[in-house]
Each structure stands twice: as C-alpha cells, then as structure tokens.
Amino acid sequence: MNSLVVIEDNRGKVHRMSKEAIVGAQKLGGDVFALVIGKNASSLSSDLSSLQLAQILVVEDDLVSTYNADGYSEVVSQIVKLMNINIIIAGHTYQTRDYMPRVSAKLDIPFIPDIIGIDQDLYIKQVLNAKLNSSISCSTSSRILSFQSACFSEDDIITGTAEIKNIEVNLDSSLVRSTSEEPFQDSTSEVDLESSELIVSVGRGIEKEENIPIAFDLAKVLNAEVSASRPVVDAGWMPSSRQVGSSGSTVAPKLYFSLGVSGAIQHVVGMKGSKTILAINKDRDAPIFEIADYAVIGDVLEIIPKLTEVLSE
Amino acid sequence: MKIAVLVKQVIGSESALAISDNGNWVKEENASFVMNPPDNYAIEEALLIKEKIGEGEVVIISQGPARVQKVIREGLAKGADRGIHIEEQGQLETDPLSIANSLAAAIKDENFDLVLSGLQSDDTGMGQIGILVGELLKMSTATLAIETDIHSDKIRVKRELESGWFQWVSLNLPSSISIQSGINQPRYPSLKGIMGAKKKEVTVFQSQNMDKKQNVENVFVPKTSKETELIEADLNTTVDRIVEILKSEVKVF
Numbered sequence A: 001m002n003s004l005v006v007i008e009d010n011r012g013k014v015h016r017m018s019k020e021a022i023v024g025a026q027k028l029g030g031d032v033f034a035l036v037i038g039k040n041a042s043s044l045s046s047d048l049s050s051l052q053l054a055q056i057l058v059v060e061d062d063l064v065s066t067y068n069a070d071g072y073s074e075v076v077s078q079i080v081k082l083m084n085i086n087i088i089i090a091g092h093t094y095q096t097r098d099y100m101p102r103v104s105a106k107l108d109i110p111f112i113p114d115i116i117g118i119d120q121d122l123y124i125k126q127v128l129n130a131k132l133n134s135s136i137s138c139s140t141s142s143r144i145l146s147f148q149s150a151c152f153s154e155d156d157i158i159t160g161t162a163e164i165k166n167i168e169v170n171l172d173s174s175l176v177r178s179t180s181e182e183p184f185q186d187s188t189s190e191v192d193l194e195s196s197e198l199i200v201s202v203g204r205g206i207e208k209e210e211n212i213p214i215a216f217d218l219a220k221v222l223n224a225e226v227s228a229s230r231p232v233v234d235a236g237w238m239p240s241s242r243q244v245g246s247s248g249s250t251v252a253p254k255l256y257f258s259l260g261v262s263g264a265i266q267h268v269v270g271m272k273g274s275k276t277i278l279a280i281n282k283d284r285d286a287p288i289f290e291i292a293d294y295a296v297i298g299d300v301l302e303i304i305p306k307l308t309e310v311l312s313e
Numbered sequence B: 001m002k003i004a005v006l007v008k009q010v011i012g013s014e015s016a017l018a019i020s021d022n023g024n025w026v027k028e029e030n031a032s033f034v035m036n037p038p039d040n041y042a043i044e045e046a047l048l049i050k051e052k053i054g055e056g057e058v059v060i061i062s063q064g065p066a067r068v069q070k071v072i073r074e075g076l077a078k079g080a081d082r083g084i085h086i087e088e089q090g091q092l093e094t095d096p097l098s099i100a101n102s103l104a105a106a107i108k109d110e111n112f113d114l115v116l117s118g119l120q121s122d123d124t125g126m127g128q129i130g131i132l133v134g135e136l137l138k139m140s141t142a143t144l145a146i147e148t149d150i151h152s153d154k155i156r157v158k159r160e161l162e163s164g165w166f167q168w169v170s171l172n173l174p175s176s177i178s179i180q181s182g183i184n185q186p187r188y189p190s191l192k193g194i195m196g197a198k199k200k201e202v203t204v205f206q207s208q209n210m211d212k213k214q215n216v217e218n219v220f221v222p223k224t225s226k227e228t229e230l231i232e233a234d235l236n237t238t239v240d241r242i243v244e245i246l247k248s249e250v251k252v253f
Helices: A016-028 A041-048 A069-082 A094-107 A209-222 A230-234 A300-312 B037-053 B066-078 B096-110 B129-136 B191-197 B235-249
Strands: A002-006 A031-037 A055-059 A087-091 A111-119 A122-127 A132-138 A143-147 A163-166 A178-180 A198-202 A225-228 A255-259 A276-281 A294-297 B002-007 B009-011 B033-035 B057-064 B082-087 B114-118 B140-150 B154-160 B165-172 B175-179 B202-206 B214-220 B229-231
Touching: A002 A016, A002 A069, A016 A031, A016 A087, A016 A111, A016 A143, A031 A041, A031 A069, A041 A055, A055 A069, A069 A094, A069 B140, A087 A094, A094 A111, A094 A143, A094 B096, A094 B129, A094 B140, A111 A132, A122 B214, A198 A209, A209 A225, A209 A255, A209 A300, A225 A230, A276 A300, A276 B235, A294 B235, A300 B235, B002 B037, B002 B066, B002 B096, B002 B129, B009 B066, B033 B037, B033 B066, B037 B057, B037 B066, B037 B114, B037 B140, B037 B175, B057 B066, B057 B096, B066 B082, B066 B191, B066 B202, B082 B096, B096 B129, B114 B129, B129 B140, B129 B175, B140 B165, B154 B175, B165 B175, B229 B235
Parallel strands: A002 A031, A002 A087, A031 A055, A055 A163, A087 A143, A111 A143, A198 A225, A198 A255, A255 A276, A276 A294, A294 B229, B002 B057, B002 B114, B057 B082, B082 B202, B114 B175, B140 B175
Antiparallel strands: A111 A122, A122 A132, A132 B214, A178 B165, B009 B033, B140 B154, B154 B165
C-alpha cells in the first residue's frame, strides 16, 4: 500500500497538522510518501528529511509557487496516478478543506474528512455538533483521509531517512482560474499562539470588555499567552489573531487555562490536544468540563483576581 | 446573473437525539428540522449579490426526502426566485460524492454563474458538497468567504485562513464558493414573502442511485476517557487548589 501525505506550507514551515498526518500514515503502514509543493518546497523537504518516509516528492512548478485550489488539486491528482497512491492523507486544515474535495471529484474517490480515530476498517468522525460519533466505512481501496488536530501526536513520529525527489508535473496556465493576493492579518499585533507552552484563554464568561485585563494580568504572572473563543473575538474584545478553534489557531500547549469558555465544538477542536486543561466556568454542564483535567465550578471574575494576587506574592 | 444556493435541512440543535433502531442514525420522529444554520448566510449573500447587480435569479436547491421542501420554501420566502428539489427515497444519503453527482446532474444544464453553499452541515459536517459540485461542473472554487465583491465576469472573495489571516482571491466565473458564517445578517422572511413563496416554482427531480463510496455504519455516544477532578469550593479553597495544581502538578513555575 502506498500513501501520500500532502504537506502544508505554514509560512515557510511544515504545518504541525501535516506532521500529525505523517504519524497517521506511518501507523497505517505501507510506503509513506510526502508531497511538498511551491516556492518553500526545498526548506520544507529538508525539515522532513530526518523522518521515516519512502520519498519526499517535490513539485516546484511556477503555477503552484503559492497555494491555489486549481493548481494544488491538479498536482495532487497527477502525483496519485504517477506514484500509484492508494491513500491520500492530510491534516484537516482550512487549506485541505479548500482543495481536497476537488481531488475527490477529479479522481472519483471518497474524501472522509475530520477523522478523530480509526477502529479497524472504520473511520470515526463526529456528527451532529459532536454530540455523537459516527463510524464510516469505505468501499473503495483508494480514498482521501484528513485527520482532526490531535488525532495523532507529533511525539510519535518515526524518524529515519528520506530521499528527496523532484517531480515534473504537466500544468497548463489555463488551468488556474484565480488570482490570489498576499495573505494579511487584520490586526497588527504579533501573537504566536501555536508555539506557546502556556495559554490563558478567555470566553464569554468574562462578561464584558472591561474585564479582559483580568486575563492579561494572570497571563503576565504565569508568563503565558492570551487567547480567546470566537464570541469574544466577534464582540471585538480581542483581535482575531488570538482566536483558538476551527476558525482560528490550533494549539497544543502544556497548559490550557480557560476562563469562562463554554467549550463549543468549534473551540474544542482547536485546543483539545493540550497536555493539561484547567477550566473555570459557572455552568457545571459546560461542555469544556468533559475534556478538562481540572473542572473548577465558579466565577472567573472572583477567582482570577484573587489567584493573580496569590501568585504574585 | 444566475445564482444557485445549495441548502440542507438538518436536525435542529435543540432536538433530543435518540439513536435509531438500526443504529446508523438518529430517530427522525423525535427530531425537529431546520435550515442548516450556515446555509442562511449563503442565501443572504446570494440575495445581496442579486440586489447589488440589479438583475438575475436566485435558485434554492436541496437534496433530501419530501420534508426538505420546507427549507426550499423558506429560501423562496426570503426572496429567492425558484427552487429545485432532488428527492431521495428511502435511506438518507450521506456519501458526499453521490450527493454531489446527483446535484451536478440535476443542475448542469442550468449554467449557473455562481453556486453558493454554507461552510458545512451541522449534521454530517462533511464540508465538501459545494466544492465537489464546482469541480464536477468545471467551475473555479473557493471556501470560507467572509466578504464578496461581484463583477461581471469575476468574483473577488476575502477568504478566511487560519490564525487570524485573510486573503483576497479573484475567481473567474462560473464559480462555486462556500460562505463563512457571520459574513452578513440573514434576513427574516416577510409576511408578503411567505405568501408569495407559495406561488413560486419548485421543480422536483428524483435522486439517482449512485455507487456509495463511503457510508455511515453506526453512530454512538462518545466515551469520555479523561478523568476530571471537580473543584467546587469557597473562594480561598478554590484558589489554593489552583495554585497547588499550577506549582506541583502542571509545574508552570
């Protein structure tokens, strides 16, 4: 069996979820190929060269020097045919969601997305807003799988050596029907949540914008970064660069300390890989408590100022 | 400009969920059905685009059993011009490629300039139908549009990337685009709209029996494997316990 992990270029670095996808591919067995595409392909492939992979395939065509759905879906489809790939694997990122359905339609093979686990021949996926899980079977030997963040741990990656191989693809400029402008951030503040070891996260339980400093005061004492859930960002109390969840950053810190975060599924997918989750919420039925290591039932507006005071001493 | 909006009827988030006797979905008789919430934003965006251009047609398209005509009528009541219902018989279809092939076959002769869809459904959450249909009909595609800017032969969309990043992409028409929730303020149907919707045309096709390539075999309640320590005490005890956790268990200092 041959599997192909499509590597995502996260501004010059290998996306963390691509590494988790490699772990998934290694666990499934067979020959694991990695595909790197675009102008950063050489630095990405050197990041991967110490891993146990059959080959690192490099595509540097001008039409895919930066990401576009037309080009990426065509490149992946061509590589699959060229290398006799059975299983295409990726992290379930926004980019995967953008082009992978195109690959599915081009090759007429199923795309099973957002997988949280594998049970023999069945893929486990959350349904109905994560209130239930489903087991999905696949009747074709060729398939596309994308794994939810933290489905596999990067710590389990098998190291080794990997040969780098340049591949020529056959792309025509008429294929690309879109023009992409440079990505930009709406806020200028530089926040690097994804590499933070300690995160204090703010949810609706903070009640109003004037209470936001309570979280920053605690974060300062802990030397932590501050993140937020979507409602807090939508309310304009924090910039979108601090948002954790399916529409924000995916984080896996040593400690995720959530303050009044209810734990909607869209938030949980972005942080459930955290080593330890300490959650405070007034509502004992808050879904965040189901994944928390420590569930504190109480009012963040009382607890946090007092905690910050004690820790400062 | 001809605009299609792909919508789905899903089980409302307030519904009690009881697993069906054959174990592969939930009991429909216990459920209330609603428009898939993200699809409301796609309908609104289609109506706004038509209003901005000042001409055109918005067509609401849905696949599912007879009950899904309710959400098609809801779209018509908000101002869409007509509907297409691809009727399923028997087992609810969950294979995205089957659904997309069926939708593409039903609408290919319509030659839509634009196909809009919500970012994903609240029930199966496969998040790919709009893009599959786009590829099958040889359209350009984009996902998670948080702003749109329509021109005669192009559409410019602001795509939401991860970690607070965005990107503007210009796409040649025809194009299939999924809409991020929150892009606009979906309108409510007016009384006049509701009355008018009854007279609007809804064409019904029978869904084709496609080869199923993936299938939901069963659903089950997730097991929580985590052991959670519950802390519920007076303020001082709570704070002392958190300090102890931070210092000696998580060792952040």
